[in-house]
Each structure stands twice: as C-alpha cells, then as structure tokens.
Amino acid sequence: MFATGFGMLAPAMTEERKGDKITTRAEDYPQWYQDVVREADLAEPAKVVKGCMVIKPYGYAIWEKIQRELDTRFKATGHQNAYFPLLVPQSFITREAQHVEGFAPELAVVTHAGGEKLEEPYVIRPTSETIIGHFFSKWVSSWRDLPLLVNQWANVMRWELRTRLFLRTTEFLWQEGHTAHATHDEALAEVRRMLDIYGAFAESVMAMPVIRGIKTASERFAGAVETFCIEAFMQDGKALQAGTSHDLGQNFGKAFDVKFQSESGALEYVWQTSWGVSTRLVGGLVMTHSDDAGLVLPPRLAPIHAVIIPIYKNPDERTRVLEACERLAKALGDIDLAQDGARQRDWLTVQIDDRDLRPGAKFYHWERRGVPIRIELGPKDLEKGQVCLKMRVDTPAATGKQFVPEAELVATARARLLAYQDALLLAAAERMNTRTVQLDNWDEFLATFAGENSTFAWCHWDGSAATEAAIKAETKATIRCVPLPGQGPAPAPGRCIKSGAPSPQRVLIAKAY
RNA sequence: CGGGGCGUAGCGCAGUCUGGUAGCGCGUUCGGUUCGGGACCGAAAGGUCGGAGGUUCAAAUCCUCUCGCCCCGACCA
Numbered sequence: 001m002f003a004t005g006f007g008m009l010a011p012a013m014t015e016e017r018k019g020d021k022i023t024t025r026a027e028d029y030p031q032w033y034q035d036v037v038r039e040a041d042l043a044e045p046a047k048v049v050k051g052c053m054v055i056k057p058y059g060y061a062i063w064e065k066i067q068r069e070l071d072t073r074f075k076a077t078g079h080q081n082a083y084f085p086l087l088v089p090q091s092f093i094t095r096e097a098q099h100v101e102g103f104a105p106e107l108a109v110v111t112h113a114g115g116e117k118l119e120e121p122y123v124i125r126p127t128s129e130t131i132i133g134h135f136f137s138k139w140v141s142s143w144r145d146l147p148l149l150v151n152q153w154a155n156v157m158r159w160e161l162r163t164r165l166f167l168r169t170t171e172f173l174w175q176e177g178h179t180a181h182a183t184h185d186e187a188l189a190e191v192r193r194m195l196d197i198y199g200a201f202a203e204s205v206m207a208m209p210v211i212r213g214i215k216t217a218s219e220r221f222a223g224a225v226e227t228f229c230i231e232a233f234m235q236d237g238k239a240l241q242a243g244t245s246h247d248l249g250q251n252f253g254k255a256f257d258v259k260f261q262s263e264s265g266a267l268e269y270v271w272q273t274s275w276g277v278s279t280r281l282v283g284g285l286v287m288t289h290s291d292d293a294g295l296v297l298p299p300r301l302a303p304i305h306a307v308i309i310p311i312y313k314n315p316d317e318r319t320r321v322l323e324a325c326e327r328l329a330k331a332l333g334d335i336d337l338a339q340d341g342a343r344q345r346d347w348l349t350v351q352i353d354d355r356d357l358r359p360g361a362k363f364y365h366w367e368r369r370g371v372p373i374r375i376e377l378g379p380k381d382l383e384k385g386q387v388c389l390k391m392r393v394d395t396p397a398a399t400g401k402q403f404v405p406e407a408e409l410v411a412t413a414r415a416r417l418l419a420y421q422d423a424l425l426l427a428a429a430e431r432m433n434t435r436t437v438q439l440d441n442w443d444e445f446l447a448t449f450a451g452e453n454s455t456f457a458w459c460h461w462d463g464s465a466a467t468e469a470a471i472k473a474e475t476k477a478t479i480r481c482v483p484l485p486g487q488g489p490a491p492a493p494g495r496c497i498k499s500g501a502p503s504p505q506r507v508l509i510a511k512a513y
Numbered sequence: 514c515g516g517g518g519c520g521u522a523g524c525g526c527a528g529u530c531u532g533g534u535a536g537c538g539c540g541u542u543c544g545g546u547u548c549g550g551g552a553c554c555g556a557a558a559g560g561u562c563g564g565a566g567g568u569u570c571a572a573a574u575c576c577u578c579u580c581g582c583c584c585c586g587a588c589c590a
Binding site for chain 1: 551
C-alpha cells in the first residue's frame with residue numbers, strides 16, 4: 001500500500017510560517033518542547049476548554065500507531081477489549097479509602113442532567129477501577145470465570161492545576177487494563193508480564209530506553225498494594241513515568257465484593273491488577289529523540305516514513321520528474337518493515353510532496369515533522385538513474401545526502417530505516433547512560449539538582465517516607481523507583497544519602513514530569 | 514486560592530501616558546516570474562479594539578463594573 005494523497009497527513013500550507021522558529025534546547029527547554037509540538041503539528045491547546053488539548057491529525061496518527069502496537073500485544077497475551085461508562089456514581093469512588101483520598105482533589109463532577117439536579121452526582125472517570133470492580137462482581141462467581149482479562153481504550157479526566165501538551169492535560173487518552181485472578185501469585189505474574197510488555201514496547205517500538213522498578217509508598221497508585229513502573233530519561237535529565245502496572249491485591253475485590261468460589265469450595269475475594277499507558281507517551285517520544293530542528297520519529301511510529309520531493313525548473317521537467325516520483329512511491333510502498341514473527345505487516349507509507357513550493361521550504365516542512373527519510377528527485381538524477389536520499393538524523397551508517405541507484409532504492413531504504421530505528425535507541429540509551437550518576441554525598445546531590453538541573457541519580461535511601469519527603473522538599477527531586485533486578489547498579493548495601501542510615505540498595509532519583 | 518501580567522485582523526504585536534480617519538510584520542487570496550536548503554514582484558481580502566455602562570462634540574485611548582486567558586507558588590499518567 002502506498003499513498004500519495006494523504007490529505008489528513010499533509011498539513012495545509014497555512015501552518016507554514018516563516019519566523020516560526022524552534023527555540024533551541026539550550027536556550028529554553030520547555031519552550032523548545034512547545035515549539036516542536038506546534039511546528040510538527042501534533043497538537044494545540046484547546047483554550048476554550050481549560051487544560052485540554054486538541055490532538056491534531058498528525059499527532060493522532062502517532063497515537064494510533066502506538067495503539068496498534070500495544071493492542072496487538074495485549075490480544076496476544078489473552079486480553080479482550082471492552083468499554084465501561086465515562087460517568088461513575090460518586091459513591092463508587094468513595095468505596096475504597098485510599099482511592100478516594102488520592103483522587104478526590106482532581107475529580108470533575110456532574111451534578112445536573114436533563115435540566116434537573118441529580119439525586120447522586122456522577123464523577124467523570126479519572127480511572128475505572130471502581131466501576132469495573134462493580135461489574136466484575138457481577139461477572140465473577142466461580143474459579144472457572146478467572147482469570148478475567150480486559151482492557152479498555154478510553155479518555156479520562158483529572159482536574160490538573162498545571163498542564164502541558166501531552167505530558168499533563170485535564171483530559172487524556174489512555175488504555176487501562178483490568179484483570180482479576182484466583183491467587184495473588186497469578187495476579188503478580190500478570191502485573192510483571194504487562195510491565196515487561198510496556199518495557200519492550202518502549203524500547204523496541206518507541207526506541208526509548210526505560211528503567212523498570214517499583215514505586216515507593218508515596219508515589220503508589222491510590223488503592224494499590226504495589227505499583228510497578230517504567231521510567232524514561234528525557235533530554236533535560238528529567239524522568240517521565242511512561243507506564244504503570246499495579247498489584248491491587250484484594251482492595252477493590254473487598255470494596256466491590258468481587259468473590260468467587262474456589263476449587264475447594266471456599267468463597268474468596270479475587271486478586272486484581274490494573275495497568276496503563278497514555279497519550280503522555282507522545283510527549284516522551286518528543287523529548288527522547290527530537291532535536292533543535294524539530295520532531296524526530298522512530299520508523300515504527302512514523303505516520304509517514306518517506307517523503308519524496310520533486311525538483312524541476314519547467315512544466316516539462318515537472319511532468320517527467322513527477323512520473324518518476326510515482327514510480328518510486330509505488331516501489332517503496334511495497335516495503336514491509338515488520339520484524340520476523342510479527343503478526344501483522346507494516347507497510348511503508350510514502351508521500352510525494354508536489355505542492356507549489358520551493359524545495360528548500362519542503363525540506364524544512366518535513367524535517368520539523370520528523371519524517372525519517374527524505375528522497376529528492378530531479379532531472380540530474382533521472383539522467384543518472386539515481387535518487388538522492390537523506391535521513392532525518394545522521395547516523396554512523398548514513399550521513400548527509402546520499403545518491404543511490406534507483407534499482408537499489410527499495411533495499412537501501414528498508415535497511416536504512418531498520419538501522420535508523422536501532423540507531424535512535426542506541427543514541428537515547430547512550431544519552432541516558434552517560435548522564436546517569438551514582439551519588440553518595442549530600443552536597444554533591446544538592447549541586448546535581450540545583451535550580452532546574454536534573455539527571456538520573458542512583459542513591460542509597462533509608463526507606464523512610466520522612467527522608468523521601470525531605471529530599472523532595474529540599475531539591476524537588478523524587479524517588480522515581482526502586483529498581484527491579486537487572487536495572488541499575490547491582491544491589492549492594494550502603495548508607496542513605498540524606499540520613500546516613502543503612503540502606504539495602506540504591507534507588508533511582510530524578511526530577512519528574 | 515494568593516502574587517504578577519495580558520485581551521486591538523488567522524498569528525505576533527504597535528497605538529493607550531497626552532482622546533481626533535485603526536496601523537505594522539507574518540500568514541491568506543488572485544496574477545506573474547521562480548524552483549537541488551525557508552523565493553520575489555504586483556494587486557486584494559480581512560478588525561462592532563474581550564464585554565457592559567459612564568464622561569465627552571468625539572473613546573482602542575479617560576472612569577466604573579464585568580468576563581476570559583497566561584506566568585509564578587500548594588497536587589499528578
């Protein structure tokens with residue numbers, strides 16, 4: 001499948017404004033992020049609705065690719081999609097003590113409908129554990145009904161005080177998996193399995209390396225027994241919680257009376273899990289790979305893999321060049337990027353930019369949108385039977401403009417895209433690794449997190465909430481997670497960086513989005 | 514909710530102090546010349562100056578009230 005007329009993906013020239021420069025990262029990182037999102041045409045603040053955003057077609061196309069990849073993985077592990085109501089009876093939220101406490105401050109509540117005041121207000125779901133708990137209790141009665149594995153793609157609302165496009169908005173899109181199991185061990189295995197899926201997805205599809213770990217009590221999901229997470233390293237040294245997987249224990253089972261009769265005949269509460277990732281991932285994608293020239297996308301998530309720019313001086317040349325462009329697009333469109341063993345094909349999407357603009361303007365246009373490959377085709381190339389190929393970001397394997405014989409284009413393009421995907425992951429991992437430090441001295445810690453500074457720091461912590469709060473109060477840095485085996489430095493005892501008390505292992509500390 | 518700032522053309526702004534024909538840049542439309550890293554020339558369209566009230570011969574400008582937004586401090590995928 002090839003495409004040359006993707007109206008939705010080809011933003012009109014109205015967005016092309018000379019002077020709309022992208023602030024450099026060194027100059028002002030938050031401004032750079034906003035500029036990149038705007039210039040890549042990913043989203044814009046809704047303005048008329050406080051704290052909300054409009055995800056524009058190009059940005060939504062990236063989210064759809066994320067959805068497709070994850071949904072395939074969820075289905076492959078036995079989950080089924082379902083959909084639960086947006087509105088949740090207020091009394092449901094208050095059923096689980098920790099849950100209410102955590103979410104009460106950010107709830108939007110519907111008090112009137114049909115011109116009348118409601119007997120019981122509804123809250124707009126901030127997450128769906130409660131209403132799903134209610135239905136699980138109706139659906140589960142026997143051990144034969146377990147495990148129950150469902151997922152929902154939905155929007156949720158949390159009344160945020162301060163918002164940033166994709167990273168934190170009042171309404172956002174996500175996926176929330178909810179499962180019920182007969183034993184705690186089985187539930188825990190599910191929690192870990194989904195965390196593994198998130199981690200593998202982040203690294204192999206988003207090319208975004210992550211640290212897998214467990215949240216401290218203060219950062220734990222309201223109502224969970226344990227929260228597992230993946231934390232990603234942003235270019236400014238801050239951490240982004242990119243996905244979470246919760247062991248809910250029997251907390252919601254008890255609150256919503258989700259019971260089953262076991263094989264031995266005993267009546268028991270189910271063990272539940274929930275796990276989710278959101279459109280925040282798009283923000284993480286931006287802050288992982290993009291540069292001062294704009295968005296950079298890994299091929300596996302790029303809505304457009306290659307753009308072909310025709311070069312011509314007169315109508316006759318235009319006709320001949322465009323004809324050749326169509327030929328190239330058709331050939332490239334037959335490339336399947338899917339890895340061995342993938343369940344579905346992943347055809348290359350190609351676009352010919354035949355707008356009446358000068359080539360240079362088109363180069364900048366697509367560069368800002370992060371299209372991985374640019375192909376220039378002009379009269380000189382036609383004569384020589386070659387095409388000019390350039391990757392959005394230089395990699396050791398491919399630097400600057402390269403000329404390849406037309407006959408080799410398809411093979412070259414495929415190889416370059418696959419190498420590019422790997423190169424982005426490698427570059428991101430190197431950035432994270434070289435900027436990750438081990439700190440053992442409080443003064444050093446203060447210097448590391450002075451002002452807006454942040455990086456990934458492995459430090460000893462005495463395990464107390466008081467120390468954790470003190471670190472946060474003094475530096476704004478927080479404990480992102482206690483690493484899982486294989487993540488971070490090998491566990492070894494030491495002394496807490498703040499209190500000096502004994503500590504069994506180092507934890508990951510950074511400022512966070 | 515406390516402190517600071519701002520509402521004038523699609524976007525960014527000037528004009529407000531000192532009332533007197535509503536302007537500039539970018540973008541948009543049309544025509545032409547251009548086209549291997551952000552083109553140029555010519556013409557044109559586009560604004561009840563956030564809203565309401567008041568002062569005045571006359572208000573974007575002065576006064577009163579009001580609405581909305583942004584930034585900074587207490588929460589979070």
